[in-house]
Amino acid sequence: MKHYLLSIQQPDGDPPPPEILEPITRDLAAFNRELQDAGAWVFAGGLHLAHNAVVARPEAGEVLITDGPYAEGKEHVGGLSIIRAPDLDTALEWARKLARATTLPVELREFQALATDGSAG
Numbered sequence: 001m002k003h004y005l006l007s008i009q010q011p012d013g014d015p016p017p018p019e020i021l022e023p024i025t026r027d028l029a030a031f032n033r034e035l036q037d038a039g040a041w042v043f044a045g046g047l048h049l050a051h052n053a054v055v056a057r058p059e060a061g062e063v064l065i066t067d068g069p070y071a072e073g074k075e076h077v078g079g080l081s082i083i084r085a086p087d088l089d090t091a092l093e094w095a096r097k098l099a100r101a102t103t104l105p106v107e108l109r110e111f112q113a114l115a116t117d118g119s120a121g
Contacts, residue, residue, distance in 0.1 A: 002086070006080060009078070009105040012073075027101035042083060046078065050068075
């Protein structure tokens with residue numbers, strides 16, 4: 001079974017008003033239940049706004065800590081799901097369902113295979 005990252009691309013700014021957010025929250029909970037019932041759920045979670053991010057950046061033998069997101073942009077990762085799926089087609093269907101539930105773009109990326117000792121393979 002392969003593992004995939006579904007990352008929700010959330011626009012910067014204030015969250016939508018309750019009348020828009022409540023159905024999205026309900027649909028997202030239903031999506032997570034469906035993932036769990038199918039045995040595809042590994043982990044999922046929402047993130048605080050990007051302006052709360054902290055970046056650790058190696059520079060000249062030191063690691064500098066700076067406030068703010070790594071990259072400036074109008075969208076940032078707002079949440080993620082890690083799923084297991086037998087193939088790309090199945091993972092794409094989960095990505096479609098998550099995009100419908102959140103009404104936001106979802107990026108799908110497959111994790112690299114790990115060697116049996118846990119190192120990247």
